[in-house]
Amino acid sequence: MTATASSPLLIVEDDLALQKQIKWSLDSFESVTASDRESALVQFRRFQPAVVTMDLGLPPDPDSVSEGFKLLEQMLTLDPGVKVIVLTGQNDQSNALRAVGLGAYDFLAKPFEPDMLKLTIERAYRLSELQAENRRLQALHQPDALAGMITRDPEMLRISRLIERVASSDATVLLLGESGTGKEVLTQGLHAASKRAGKFVAINCAAIPDNLLESELFGYERGAFTGAAKTTPGKIETAHNGTLMLDEIGDLPHGLQAKLLRFLQERTIERLGGRQEIPVDVRVVCATHQDLKALIQEGRFREDLFYRLAEIVVEIPPLRARAGDAVMLAHAFLRRFAQEQKRTGLSFSEDALRAIEQHNWPGNVRELLNATKRATIMADDERVTCEDLGLPSPAASEAQSSISDLDLRTVREAAERQAIIGALARSNGNIVKASEILGVSRPTLYDLMRRLTIKQP
Secondary structure, three states: OOOOOOOOEEEEOOOHHHHHHHHHHOOOOOEEEEOOHHHHHHHHHHHOOOEEEEEOOOOOOOOOOHHHHHHHHHHHHHOOOOEEEEEEOOOOHHHHHHHHHHOOOEEEEOOOOHHHHHHHHHHHHHHHHHHHHHHHHHHHOOOHHHOOOOOOOHHHHHHHHHHHHHHOOOOOEEEEOOOOOOHHHHHHHHHHHHOOOOOEEEEEOOOOOHHHHHHHHHOEOOOOOOOOOOOEOOHHHHOOOOEEEEEOHHHOOHHHHHHHHHHHHHOEEOOEOOOOOEEOOOEEEEEEOOOHHHHHHOOOOOHHHHHHHOOEEEEOOOHHHOOOHHHHHHHHHHHHHHHHOOOOOOEEOHHHHHHHHHOOOOOHHHHHHHHHHHHHHHOOOOEEOHHHHOOOOOOOOOOOOOOOOOOHHHHHHHHHHHHHHHHHHHOOOOHHHHHHHHOOOHHHHHHHHHHOOOOOO
């Protein structure tokens, strides 16, 4: 087994004679060398090795291990998955064990057997390959929580995987984000992934008058108030064995906050006008676009309720921060509404696509959905224009974002990812058209998507 050209072995050794000996004994591996911490970091950033062999004693004080441990920590910070094999003196095993405790893969005592070192490196490369393949497969896997979520944005995919992980637990989830970002879609995905037998029930705390909200949530007994002609279960009780979404929880009246806190602690309710405690097994998900901590400072939201709700906090990014999602969602919405309006030949003009990409979308996905629906109705011909969408014509040129990260490999991969996601969005997932937009062949595009873990449409 040999290291690939894109992932050579890095040998860090200040003794040049020993460095040559190690390199010679590992001639089946492509390798690069360094003799101190600074040069090792340069090589590490340049080649991004999967496996490193290193001595802990490095200049300017080779009798000390401070430089070695500093280098180890820096490499693991840059790449937590790197496999570092520490080569140490016979009487230095305590430091070697400390290095393993910090995250080193293994250690060998000097003088080492070349065959043993080679075997250790081969195993390290094999483990690195398996872990990379596992990460790739996980990134390509679309969890249940994504069933209603159209996205290729890495942060939204991470959030969806988080939702899937917590779905089987009973932890209360608090979703934070601007209006229209998809909080209810994620909650429905969480409910589907939880496999709970009960219903998904949602209530908007801001849409119901304060004097009616308590009865909506907790229900009421017959005769509890004028007009209560029959006993009626509330939303909490209706969601028994299921999921309850309390949308716009920041607008919950202060008087009801204490009652909700008691329910969350005791998992029992009392209907209005009732005396019997009713046990309820329900998963609670709360959502808001407001800053709850600011509301706490203003005395409008209970701090103890906030910490009871915030067992799992998920911050959802706005649409403008999701790479390529606006155009991809627009295509999906256009397809849906065109079928409803029996105008299946509709498509976006090039100017419309650029306008969608450039618009800030303060109303997020909800605004985009409404704009697309309006355009489907208003379009005079088969091409949906900026005017149909109600968007200004796109600027002739866009200012490029400044790039503070000077790691060329990282910058290149980020640019490639953004370009591919943008092309796939523009082409509505058509690989042939996307490869034409990018100016590459289909096999090249497939290879890039595989390397960058971009899910195929």
